[in-house]
Amino acid sequence: MDKENNFSKRREKELAEDTIVLEKAIKNFWEILPIPVCTASPIFIILETGKGFDTLFGYIKNELVGESLKEIAFDKDSFKKILSQLAEQRKISNVEAVLKNKKGEKISVFVSAIAQEDEQREVFSYLFSFVDITLMKKTERELQEKVADLERFQKIAIGRELKMVELKQEIEDLKIKINTG
């Protein structure tokens, strides 16, 4: 009996020590991960945010805990659609969304998320990650503007070329008329 008790106590101690190590590892992971991540309840109430998340959206630690994830949506309706898609599929990858920081400034992101389920496959939380693509979107817009400019220029340049060909032909026709006239 004593032997059994000692074994059980030793196992309990080991488990407690392992839990502390794991807890530290998880804490460090949340702290160091540069990618904005957060967890939310099945009805999208924010439960935890990582440092990257707080930095991107301009909140202090735990400020958004207990608030709805919709708080960071720039366009609540389109974000709702993404959340419905997630609730239905239980996983989404790189879905484009426009969110906002605390100041209300637009932030373009790719949203990925996965449901965490219990033994009965019931969702008890979601893990979200956001990739900031604001700069990429800005560069994309600038490039699109440049392409549009180039297309306009090309159109003008080609038009000019065709007019030149037309005028040259007119000159040739006139020359023939003069010589034969």
Next chain:
Amino acid sequence: MINREKIQNILKKQGDVRGAVFQTDANYILKLGSRDDLLKVENQLKEWGVDFQFKDAKSMSWYPVAWRVLSLLAIKEALGWDSAQIREMGKNAPKVSVIVKLFFKLFPDIEKFAQQIPNYWRKHYTAGELGVVELEKDKQTMLIRLKNFSFHPVLCQYLEGYFEQATKLTRPEDAVVTVKEVQCSFRDSVPYEAYQLNWTK
């Protein structure tokens, strides 16, 4: 001012609590005050014979519930906080608790949430049993009872706030959740504490 005899009586009571509770206390004290405030509380505890520093608390390790009770009393004593502030501290705890983040499954289905409640308690405490006595889904109300956990009324106020916020985390953002201690072992000569939970959504 709490006297020596009462402190000794609290210290004699059995049961352990996870260190996470001290971390959530420290978080709230630092949110409202400074490191000096933490030091004042630690000094008060030392005066009562509990040599404890908040920074050393490991969230998953076990500590005497008596220390937890005395730390709440030390906060009241050293910082001059009233019961309402202790309740607010309880409300802040689920938002920052490692145990809530790691182990709580905050199902929006109130029946499923209710099933988890005894388990949540065991994750935190080795003493006392928390159970659901009555759940009226349509009336949006639940009665929970905490047995064998008669430490000090200060803990009742703290837990009232704690239960309120933990329930709030399962409800939509615009829901209003209220929790009230309706029976108390220190007030009503019952062998338990009973809390009435109400929510609007």
